[in-house]
Amino acid sequence: xxxxxxxxxxxxxxxADLADEVGFDEVTPSALARRLGVRAASLYSHVGGADDLRTxxxxxxxxxxxxxxxxxxxxxxxxDALVAFAGCYRDFAREHPGRYAAMQVRLxxxxxxxxxxxxxxxxxxxxxxxxxxxxxxxxxAVRLIGSVVxxxxxxxxxxxxxxxxxxxxxxxxxxxxxxxxxLRSWAAPS
Amino acid sequence: xxxxxxxxxxxxxxxADLADEVGFDEVTPSALARRLGVRAASLYSHVGGADDLRTxxxxxxxxxxxxxxxxxxxxxxxxDALVAFAGCYRDFAREHPGRYAAMQVRLxxxxxxxxxxxxxxxxxxxxxxxxxxxxxxxxxAVRLIGSVVxxxxxxxxxxxxxxxxxxxxxxxxxxxxxxxxxLRSWAAPS
DNA sequence: TCTTTTGCCTAATATGTGTAGGTAGTCTAG
DNA sequence: CTAGACTACCTACACATATTAGGCAAAAGA
Numbered sequence: 216x217x218x219x220x221x222x223x224x225x226x227x228x229x230x231a232d233l234a235d236e237v238g239f240d241e242v243t244p245s246a247l248a249r250r251l252g253v254r255a256a257s258l259y260s261h262v263g264g265a266d267d268l269r270t271x272x273x274x275x276x277x278x279x280x281x282x283x284x285x286x287x288x289x290x291x292x293x294x295d296a297l298v299a300f301a302g303c304y305r306d307f308a309r310e311h312p313g314r315y316a317a318m319q320v321r322l323x324x325x326x327x328x329x330x331x332x333x334x335x336x337x338x339x340x341x342x343x344x345x346x347x348x349x350x351x352x353x354x355x356a357v358r359l360i361g362s363v364v365x366x367x368x369x370x371x372x373x374x375x376x377x378x379x380x381x382x383x384x385x386x387x388x389x390x391x392x393x394x395x396x397x398l399r400s401w402a403a404p405s
Numbered sequence: 406x407x408x409x410x411x412x413x414x415x416x417x418x419x420x421a422d423l424a425d426e427v428g429f430d431e432v433t434p435s436a437l438a439r440r441l442g443v444r445a446a447s448l449y450s451h452v453g454g455a456d457d458l459r460t461x462x463x464x465x466x467x468x469x470x471x472x473x474x475x476x477x478x479x480x481x482x483x484x485d486a487l488v489a490f491a492g493c494y495r496d497f498a499r500e501h502p503g504r505y506a507a508m509q510v511r512l513x514x515x516x517x518x519x520x521x522x523x524x525x526x527x528x529x530x531x532x533x534x535x536x537x538x539x540x541x542x543x544x545x546a547v548r549l550i551g552s553v554v555x556x557x558x559x560x561x562x563x564x565x566x567x568x569x570x571x572x573x574x575x576x577x578x579x580x581x582x583x584x585x586x587x588l589r590s591w592a593a594p595s
Numbered sequence: 596t597c598t599t600t601t602g603c604c605t606a607a608t609a610t611g612t613g614t615a616g617g618t619a620g621t622c623t624a625g
Numbered sequence: 626c627t628a629g630a631c632t633a634c635c636t637a638c639a640c641a642t643a644t645t646a647g648g649c650a651a652a653a654g655a
Contacts, residue, residue: 218620218633245611257634259613321563336569351571358557358566358576359583366556367548373511376548379526381541386548393549393587400586401579408602408651435642445643447603455643 219253226251226261227271234272234313242313244268269317270326276314280307281334288338293345294395300342301364301391308368315372347402356398363394409443416441416451417461424462424503432503434458459507460516466504470497471524478528483535484585490532491554491581498558505562537592546588553584 226247233250234242244265248255262268280303287299308315322332339357348356367390370376376383416437423440424432434455438445452458470493477489498505512522529547538546557580560566566573 221633243611244613253633254635255612256614256636260633264613265611319559319563351575354569354571355576355579357569358560358573359580361560361565362556362580363552364556365560366552366554369509369559370548370551370555373509375551379544379547381544383548385541386545389545389591390549390552393583393590396590397583397586400583411602433642434644443602444604446605446645449644450602 219251219257221251221253221257221261223261223271226258227268227275230268231272231275231311231314231317234317235311236313239269239272239313239316242269242272269320270322272314273317273320273322274326274331276311276317277331277335279311279314280304280318281331281338283307284335284338288341292342294391296342296345297360297395297398298388298391300338301360301387304364305368305371305387308372312372315368343398346398348398352401356401359397360394363390409441409447411441411443411447411451413451413461416448417458417465420458421462421465421501421504421507424507425501426503429459429462429503429506432459432462459510460512462504463507463510463512464516464521466501466507467521467525469501469504470494470508471521471528473497474525474528478531482532484581486532486535487550487585487588488578488581490528491550491577494554495558495561495577498562502562505558533588536588538588542591546591549587550584553580 229251230242230247233247237246244258244262245255247268248258251258258268262271284300284303287303288296291299336357339360340353342360343353343356346356367387371383376386419441420432420437423437427436434448434452435445437458438448441448448458452461474490474493477493478486481489526547529550530543532550533543533546536546557577561573566576
C-alpha cells in the first residue's frame with residue numbers, strides 16, 4: 216500500500232492551498248483528506264483536528280505574509296515604505312484569499328503568543344520610522360494603517376467595490392496619499 | 406402538543422441573537438433549534454437551510470444597522486455626520502458582534518440586490534453632502550470611509566488592539582479627525 | 596362544525612468529526 | 626542483511642449535523 220508522504224507541514228500547506236481555491240470555510244478534514252487522496256482519519260496523526268488545522272493554516276499565512284512584507288520593506292522608508300507594505304497586504308489577499316481569511320481567525324492566546332502575531336505589528340512600526348512618530352502617536356499610526364489596509368482589502372475581496380464605477384486601484388492610491396498626509400501631519404507637534 | 410409559535414421572522418431574529426451570544430459561526434440549524442425548543446427539522450418550514458438562515462440573518466443585520474445609521478445621520482452634516490455614522494457602525498459591532506459578522510458574508514447577487522446593500526452606500530454618500538464631493542471623488546470617499554470604519558471595527562472586535570497601551574477610543578477619534586481632513590482636502594479642486 | 600392550512604413531529608439518509616486499534620511500509624542497530 | 630522499533634495509513638465505529646419525506650394535531654376560516 217503506497218504511502219502519501221504526509222507530514223504536518225504538508226497537510227497544513229495543502230490546507231492553505233485548498234483554502235485559497237474553495238474558501239477558508241470549506242477547509243475541513245474530510246475535504247482536505249479527499250484532496251490528498253487519504254482517509255480523513257489519517258489526518259489526525261498530523262494535526263489535532265479541525266480547529267487545530269485552521270489555527271495552523273492561520274499561523275502559516277501570517278508567517279508567509281510577514282516574510283513578504285519584510286522583504287517589501289527592505290530599503291524603503293516613508294511613503295515609499297507605506298505603499299510597498301500596503302500593496303503587499305492587498306496583493307497577498309488577492310492572490311491568497313483563503314490564507315488571508317485564515318489570518319482573521321481569533322487565535323487562542325498561546326497560539327497568538329507563540330506565533331508571528333507580533334511580527335506584523337513590528338513591521339508596521341518599521342514603516343513609521345520615516346515619519347518620526349513615537350510613543351502613543353506611533354501606536355495610533357499603527358492602528359490607522361492596519362485599519363485602512365485591512366478594511367479596504369476586506370471590502371475589495373468581498374466584492375464591495377464591484378458595483379460602482381472607478382477601478383479600485385485609483386481609490387487605493389488616493390487613500391494611501393491620504394494616509395501619508397495624515398501621518399505627516401501627526402509627526403508635527405500637535 | 407403545544408406549538409412554539411415560530412415564523413421566519415422569529416427564527417431569523419433568534420438566529421441573530423444567538424449569533425451575538427456565541428458567534429456567527431456557531432449559528433447552525435441544530436443549535437438554533439435547541440435554543441428554540443424545537444427539533445432541527447422543524448426549522449426547515451421557515452428557512453431554506455443553513456445557508457438561507459445565514460443569509461437572512463445578514464440581511465436582517467444590514468437592515469437594522471441601516472435604520473440606526475439613518476437615524477444617527479438625521480440633521481447632521483460634515484464632520485458631525487461622519488463621527489455619528491462611524492460611531493454607529495462601531496457601536497453596533499460591539500453590541501452585536503454576531504450580527505456584524507453576519508454582515509460580512511458574501512451575499513448572492515440576488516440577495517444583495519433585493520436587500521439593503523445599497524442603503525448603506527446611500528447613507529455613506531449622504532455624509533459627503535457636507536463635503537461637496539461629487540462624481541468619482543464621491544465614490545473614492547465612500548470607499549475610504551467604509552475601509553476605515555470597517556477595518557478599525559473588525560480589528561478592535563478581533564482583539565487586535567488589546568495588547569498595546571492607549572485606549573482605542575483615543576485612536577478612533579484621531580483617525581476620524583484624519584479622515585475629515587482628507588475629505589476636506591479632496592473637496593478642494595485637485 | 597367541517598375543512599383547510601400549517602406548525603411541529605418522527606423516521607431515515609448522507610455526510611462530517613473524532614477515537615481505537617490493526618497492518619504494512621520505513622528506518623536503525625547490529 | 627536481517628530484527629526490531631517506529632509510524633503512516635488503514636478499517637471500523639460512535640456520534641453530531643444537515644436535510645428530506647411523510648404524518649398528526651392544533652389553528653384558522655367557511
